[in-house]
Amino acid sequence: ADIKPAIIYDLGGKFDKSFNEAAYNGAEKFKAETGIGYRDFEIANDAQREQALRRFAGDGNNPIVMAGFSWAATLEKIATEYPDTKFAIIDMVVDKPNVRSVVFKEEEGGWLAGILAGMASKTKTVSFVGGMDIPLIHKFACGYIGGAKSTGPEVKVLEAYTGTTPDAWNDPVKGAEIAKSQFDQGSDVVYHAAGGTGVGVLQAAADAGKLGIGVDSNQNGLHPGKVLTSMLKRVDVAVYDAFKTANDGTFEPGINVLGLKEDGVGVAIDENNASLITDEMKAAIEKAKADIIAGTVTVHDYMSDENCPY
Amino acid sequence: MGELAIELKGIDKSFGLVHANRDINLQVRKGTIHGIIGENGAGKSTLMSILYGFYQADSGEILVDGRPVQIRDPNAAIAAGIGMVHQHFMLVENFTVLENVMLGAEESRILNAGIAKARAELKRLEKEYALEVNPDAVIEELPVGLQQRVEILKALYRKADILILDEPTGVLTPAEADHLFRILEQLKAQGKTIILITHKLREIMAITDEVSVMRRGEMVATRETDKTSVEELAELMVGRRVLLRVQKGEAQPGDVKLSVSNLTVRDSRGVTMVDNVSFDLRAGEIVGIAGVAGNGQSELLEAIAGIRRAVSGSVALNGEAIDVTGHADPAELRRRGLAHVPEDRHHVGLVLKFEESENAILGYHDDPKYRRGLLLDIDAIRADAEEKIEKYDIRPPNTRLKTANFSGGNQQKIVLAREMERDPDVLIIGQPTRGVDVGAIEFIHKRIIEMRDQGKAVLLVSVELDEIRALSDRILVMFAGRIVGERGPDATEGELGLLMAGVEGRKEAAE
Amino acid sequence: MDFLQLFLELAQSTIRLSTPLILAALAGLFTERAGVFDIGLEGKMLGGAFAAGTVAFIAQSAMAGLLAAVVVSILLSLVHGYASITQRGNQIVSGVAINFIVAGSTVILGEAWFRQGGRTPALAEAARFQEIDLPFAEALRGVPLIGPIYADLISGHAALTYFAFLMVPVTWWILYRTRFGLRLRAVGENPGAVDTAGISVVWMRYRGVICCGILCGVAGAYLSLAANAGWTKGMTAGKGYIALAALIFAKWRPVPVMFACLLFGFLDAFAIRYQGTPLPLVGKVPVQLMQALPYILTVILLAGFIGKAIPPKAGGVPYVKER
Amino acid sequence: MSVPYAKLPGWVEYGLIPLVNLIVAFMVAGLVVLVVGESPLEAAYHMVNGAFGRGEYIGFTLYYATTFIFTGLAVAVAFHAGLFNIGGEGQAYVAGIGVALACLWLDRIMPWYVVFPVAILGAALFGAAWAFLPGWFQAKRGSHIVITTIMFNFIAASLMNYMLNRVMKPLGSMSLETRTFDTGGQLPKLDWLMKIFGLSVGTSPFNVTFLLALAAAFGVWVLIWRTRLGYEMRTMGHSPAAARYAGIKEARIIVITMMISGALAGMMALNPIMGETYRMQLDFVQGAGFVGIAVALMGRSHPAGIIPAAILFGVLYQGGAEISFEMPSISRDMIVIIQGLVILFAGALEHMFRPAITAAVLAFSGRERTEAAVKGA
Numbered sequence A: 001a002d003i004k005p006a007i008i009y010d011l012g013g014k015f016d017k018s019f020n021e022a023a024y025n026g027a028e029k030f031k032a033e034t035g036i037g038y039r040d041f042e043i044a045n046d047a048q049r050e051q052a053l054r055r056f057a058g059d060g061n062n063p064i065v066m067a068g069f070s071w072a073a074t075l076e077k078i079a080t081e082y083p084d085t086k087f088a089i090i091d092m093v094v095d096k097p098n099v100r101s102v103v104f105k106e107e108e109g110g111w112l113a114g115i116l117a118g119m120a121s122k123t124k125t126v127s128f129v130g131g132m133d134i135p136l137i138h139k140f141a142c143g144y145i146g147g148a149k150s151t152g153p154e155v156k157v158l159e160a161y162t163g164t165t166p167d168a169w170n171d172p173v174k175g176a177e178i179a180k181s182q183f184d185q186g187s188d189v190v191y192h193a194a195g196g197t198g199v200g201v202l203q204a205a206a207d208a209g210k211l212g213i214g215v216d217s218n219q220n221g222l223h224p225g226k227v228l229t230s231m232l233k234r235v236d237v238a239v240y241d242a243f244k245t246a247n248d249g250t251f252e253p254g255i256n257v258l259g260l261k262e263d264g265v266g267v268a269i270d271e272n273n274a275s276l277i278t279d280e281m282k283a284a285i286e287k288a289k290a291d292i293i294a295g296t297v298t299v300h301d302y303m304s305d306e307n308c309p310y
Numbered sequence B: 001m002g003e004l005a006i007e008l009k010g011i012d013k014s015f016g017l018v019h020a021n022r023d024i025n026l027q028v029r030k031g032t033i034h035g036i037i038g039e040n041g042a043g044k045s046t047l048m049s050i051l052y053g054f055y056q057a058d059s060g061e062i063l064v065d066g067r068p069v070q071i072r073d074p075n076a077a078i079a080a081g082i083g084m085v086h087q088h089f090m091l092v093e094n095f096t097v098l099e100n101v102m103l104g105a106e107e108s109r110i111l112n113a114g115i116a117k118a119r120a121e122l123k124r125l126e127k128e129y130a131l132e133v134n135p136d137a138v139i140e141e142l143p144v145g146l147q148q149r150v151e152i153l154k155a156l157y158r159k160a161d162i163l164i165l166d167e168p169t170g171v172l173t174p175a176e177a178d179h180l181f182r183i184l185e186q187l188k189a190q191g192k193t194i195i196l197i198t199h200k201l202r203e204i205m206a207i208t209d210e211v212s213v214m215r216r217g218e219m220v221a222t223r224e225t226d227k228t229s230v231e232e233l234a235e236l237m238v239g240r241r242v243l244l245r246v247q248k249g250e251a252q253p254g255d256v257k258l259s260v261s262n263l264t265v266r267d268s269r270g271v272t273m274v275d276n277v278s279f280d281l282r283a284g285e286i287v288g289i290a291g292v293a294g295n296g297q298s299e300l301l302e303a304i305a306g307i308r309r310a311v312s313g314s315v316a317l318n319g320e321a322i323d324v325t326g327h328a329d330p331a332e333l334r335r336r337g338l339a340h341v342p343e344d345r346h347h348v349g350l351v352l353k354f355e356e357s358e359n360a361i362l363g364y365h366d367d368p369k370y371r372r373g374l375l376l377d378i379d380a381i382r383a384d385a386e387e388k389i390e391k392y393d394i395r396p397p398n399t400r401l402k403t404a405n406f407s408g409g410n411q412q413k414i415v416l417a418r419e420m421e422r423d424p425d426v427l428i429i430g431q432p433t434r435g436v437d438v439g440a441i442e443f444i445h446k447r448i449i450e451m452r453d454q455g456k457a458v459l460l461v462s463v464e465l466d467e468i469r470a471l472s473d474r475i476l477v478m479f480a481g482r483i484v485g486e487r488g489p490d491a492t493e494g495e496l497g498l499l500m501a502g503v504e505g506r507k508e509a510a511e
Numbered sequence C: 001m002d003f004l005q006l007f008l009e010l011a012q013s014t015i016r017l018s019t020p021l022i023l024a025a026l027a028g029l030f031t032e033r034a035g036v037f038d039i040g041l042e043g044k045m046l047g048g049a050f051a052a053g054t055v056a057f058i059a060q061s062a063m064a065g066l067l068a069a070v071v072v073s074i075l076l077s078l079v080h081g082y083a084s085i086t087q088r089g090n091q092i093v094s095g096v097a098i099n100f101i102v103a104g105s106t107v108i109l110g111e112a113w114f115r116q117g118g119r120t121p122a123l124a125e126a127a128r129f130q131e132i133d134l135p136f137a138e139a140l141r142g143v144p145l146i147g148p149i150y151a152d153l154i155s156g157h158a159a160l161t162y163f164a165f166l167m168v169p170v171t172w173w174i175l176y177r178t179r180f181g182l183r184l185r186a187v188g189e190n191p192g193a194v195d196t197a198g199i200s201v202v203w204m205r206y207r208g209v210i211c212c213g214i215l216c217g218v219a220g221a222y223l224s225l226a227a228n229a230g231w232t233k234g235m236t237a238g239k240g241y242i243a244l245a246a247l248i249f250a251k252w253r254p255v256p257v258m259f260a261c262l263l264f265g266f267l268d269a270f271a272i273r274y275q276g277t278p279l280p281l282v283g284k285v286p287v288q289l290m291q292a293l294p295y296i297l298t299v300i301l302l303a304g305f306i307g308k309a310i311p312p313k314a315g316g317v318p319y320v321k322e323r
Numbered sequence D: 001m002s003v004p005y006a007k008l009p010g011w012v013e014y015g016l017i018p019l020v021n022l023i024v025a026f027m028v029a030g031l032v033v034l035v036v037g038e039s040p041l042e043a044a045y046h047m048v049n050g051a052f053g054r055g056e057y058i059g060f061t062l063y064y065a066t067t068f069i070f071t072g073l074a075v076a077v078a079f080h081a082g083l084f085n086i087g088g089e090g091q092a093y094v095a096g097i098g099v100a101l102a103c104l105w106l107d108r109i110m111p112w113y114v115v116f117p118v119a120i121l122g123a124a125l126f127g128a129a130w131a132f133l134p135g136w137f138q139a140k141r142g143s144h145i146v147i148t149t150i151m152f153n154f155i156a157a158s159l160m161n162y163m164l165n166r167v168m169k170p171l172g173s174m175s176l177e178t179r180t181f182d183t184g185g186q187l188p189k190l191d192w193l194m195k196i197f198g199l200s201v202g203t204s205p206f207n208v209t210f211l212l213a214l215a216a217a218f219g220v221w222v223l224i225w226r227t228r229l230g231y232e233m234r235t236m237g238h239s240p241a242a243a244r245y246a247g248i249k250e251a252r253i254i255v256i257t258m259m260i261s262g263a264l265a266g267m268m269a270l271n272p273i274m275g276e277t278y279r280m281q282l283d284f285v286q287g288a289g290f291v292g293i294a295v296a297l298m299g300r301s302h303p304a305g306i307i308p309a310a311i312l313f314g315v316l317y318q319g320g321a322e323i324s325f326e327m328p329s330i331s332r333d334m335i336v337i338i339q340g341l342v343i344l345f346a347g348a349l350e351h352m353f354r355p356a357i358t359a360a361v362l363a364f365s366g367r368e369r370t371e372a373a374v375k376g377a
Ligand SMILES: Nc1ncnc2c1ncn2[C@@H]1O[C@H](COP(=O)(O)OP(=O)(O)OP(=O)(O)O)[C@@H](O)[C@H]1O
Pocket: B015, B018, B019, B020, B038, B039, B040, B041, B042, B043, B044, B045, B046, B047, B087, B407, B408, B409, B435, C321, C322, C323, D377
């Protein structure tokens, strides 16, 4: 019999222009390929986490994927209640025999994005726009800063965050404004990790004839020729894998750390931005990639000590 | 002269369960002044508001100049040549006189054009009827007397030939009232028709040609004024005999209870309203303060009562000073034996949204006898209210009824009961009978005299000169914030009138 | 850092940030002056933004988008009007309800029609309001001081921005120089007076509410057609409430409304600009403090300098003559 | 004739009319469901069943209601003194810090019944403190309470963000939340209460805070209608002039009222933090402050009205969740629309059917009462 896969998103909701949406795309891909439908649910508040998860497990959905680190505490509980159900959680580690934890090395992806930014910048000033000032976003930022500065000591990186209410993820107007203010300060490449707010950031860059850098999924297509690249975080792949492996009965619990090596993160190069990526940029990122995979270069993980040395 | 300006046939109106007007027929002849009297809540305002299209009658028919008309809204009334001066003024307080007059009759979409015309027209009316008022003054800064002028101007500006005035003299001094009546006569002479609602029989007798009496929503009688008498009307109105002049014996003044010296008060705009006023108030006497509205009486009362800060001077209650220039605490003053019946019952003396019993303790709510531990003792409060309702014949006798649903007369009784029953040493009263019907007036006056005879010191402020003369043992006249003269109770209306107008006051004060 | 340059940059950013606030606050001014309070500005703006994004995309025309925004926003206003004027309902509840309904339905419809997840498709140049360069902007740029000011500050904004600032004097004129304005102010202060003057209170208030709808619609269109290239869910992000605050701040008067909004805009621009850069004296302050700064300063200003704000007397109270 | 405002018997005023409004509200909401091609009846079933069908569901419904009772009371108390406190959101936020501190401090060394009172105190104090300034500014500087409270909501959000980011978050944890509390910081569920009705809370977070909420509701009733303070608040709310005349200190009342309001809003924090997640998460308030406005107004600012109104919203939240579980094509946003429609029809349009209903009622009761009324007046 077919499996009954299910996915539950975080408060941001299915269409947050960020990882929830990426997760959704993964599920859709699975559906398209296998024709197996799936259940999904958007929680409206924290009280619904446990309710929704238990509900799905109770209804015999299996595997169940959770997008977002906020699920950890809830999953700890439910995973033990339903030992025969396979769970997968993204962005957080939950150590249970029936749970697969998928975490990404955003810093590595950020590093490559940083290198491209640093090299593409004429003013040698690049910038970053985060949604809310939270650890995960610093993970993105830190790698980016490191990468950019690795292209030359003179490179300057501006860093700003949108706000402190959940609106911070849905405020393209402010996102655009922040970007513009960074352009005023000399930046000519801006990288965002701000969900819906990023839409405004990329738009501002396109309007101002500067370069933007997308995040999570491939956003190069939003403004062809005006988005330098997108830092890919293959949440979609993670979800797809969870469903797929469960489907062929090869689902492995445990911790998956997805970095460059695993192709869990990376930078998108396609026809939309081909014109922007010079050969030496290509070379540079290939090299950086090799070094990081080989371990000769290690990118600092913000979470290890909650600060960024670059 | 015979034909009718207005004819109402079988007008019926209910407000929810209140049957305000029932099957009313009324005929008003062209070019006459037609009086309408009735107790509070009799339905006069309602009836007129229906004629003016402000309320819609549930049934009945309206004829203007013999032609049946549908008056769906004030617009239709205005079109039919009807103008109305409402009992509770319908003015935009933060607008200028001019803006208020123009409102609804602006001539054109852009104001400027209209403004010029309106100014000119106002000038003309001013001349014709001696209705002076500065067109650029802001309403809220005008004394009520002038505000009413604006209401009248509004009606005239709209070329009304039928003019309704609802209790116009309630807020006027005799002088102002006489002035108003002269205007009415003049309008009548020009062939305009006037309907005058009032509680004051004297006025009815003075200028009306015919008078109709209402009681509890019904039209009980219509008389030709010179074929009836004050007594008859009073009886028709109340449904029983009433004595119109209060008897009172000689006063036995005791020692000084309240002494005011060199008190000066400014209003919010910094204008000096009370100017260096001094007087003593003794136990067992009623001191009346006469004066045209807006000459500082209100501010004087408020300062003494501790709700308006004075800039200088001092006040002593039972020999102990009140911190009138600092933070006088009204609650504190009550405890010290000062009771205050404020002029404005609707906004100051009462909370119209409260139950009757809740208003019966306003200001005394922290009295231990209304408390049980930390809580208010509702039973005690209601019982107490019952008593007062009983004693003051407040109708309807229902402590749970919303105060807004009592008539003005009864609302006033609620305040009086509250303040008088505390057995205070000093009682200060503003406008005790404004907008109150004869039945109630008689009662209220009696109670005030009783207080005096019990040895209370009573300070009475009223714009009703009759009232002042009927009750006071001494009369102080205020003009422009100063006390311009003292007279005995036998002073004639004439001489008081002159003082109030500030004519000979000046010399006297100078002496 | 060239000071003039810095000033110009901050000023530009201020103008961009204030534009939607000015439009929304003026919108609020029209209803509230008519005695109908409205915390539904947020919802109307969002609804307008959505309609604009949708229609502009389909018709490939910014004007069509603007029109749609205005229409939708007016319809929402009429719902508010019906509830609070005709049905004498509670105006705050009605406003809250509208915010809910719009927040939900825009997402649903957006997803149903475009399947792009909580956003309308990105708009092409043609379907947006472009920044307009005023005549001689380039020519004059060379001129010291006024040159840059004209070229970089006065010139180079979207048409809607000019419209917003134009609406300030226009609103003033309507309010204080026209019959409509006179009646509008009157109906918010004492509907009884308006009624007895033979003017329909209900109709006056509806007109006020409709004006609000129009301006909220424009504000929404600005968000999705000028500041952005399309609608994204919840893109008003609380601007409706800020506009409301500005309106009260300005004591319901048009010109002060503009200054209040510019102030909010400036504080915001300042906070954005100086995030993370160490400030004189205090040094590097936490991001959160920087982000709270505009609100903190507003409170201080309000408590320090702006006196009591007295709302229109009849505001918030349905007109009932027969209780 | 102005029938709409006739006095009506209680069962019509507080029973029939609200019921009719609700039914209409849900019928309109049904149309929305119809639009997305689902069966309104099925949705209605899931709404009702999802809210009351099982002990567990009831538990969830009442869990949400608990939160809204607090925020609703907060708004109501302020209303009675003529103040519009839209700062509930921020006050609850800050109060959360108070609760969290209490728990983090005591949860390992004390049982819940010791921690709870401390946490209540913490919530009340922090909430009151956050409401104090707006109140004080209004009282002393005349700055409009609506703006200041809006501003304080934003400031609270920043403060919260900072606290969780830099102070209260365990190092190395991704999410902005405190550590999970030990048993001392976990409130017992109301199993026993449910048992009485032969139900079980199951996994729902229905906890003792609910009882606190009921107590608070009763407390507010006593405060407003049975104490001097309440009397003074109402006097000021209705007529500041009368209040001055009565010797009531305006500034004092404003500040005290706001602090009480803030404390009530603050106690909302106990429910999610100690009763559900056992830790403080960044956005635990989730708009409860604003829902409180609707709850208070729909409940006519009276506890007896606020509790049912709060439960109604509990139903909308819980029943709504069930609908989107059972009917995948009905998303979270659809539920928001339905909530909006209910607020609109049951709240803002509450008078719509009054004339008809009143006419009907009058037709029965006849006119005798009329005569009586006038004789009275
Ligand atoms: N706006 C209203 N809503 C409800 N009931 C009203 C309203 N106005 C008047 N009433 C009712 O109608 C009755 C008549 O009121 P009305 O104002 O006509 O009396 P009145 O004769 O003008 O009294 P007064 O002499 O004090 O002015 C009142 O007893 C009251 O119960």
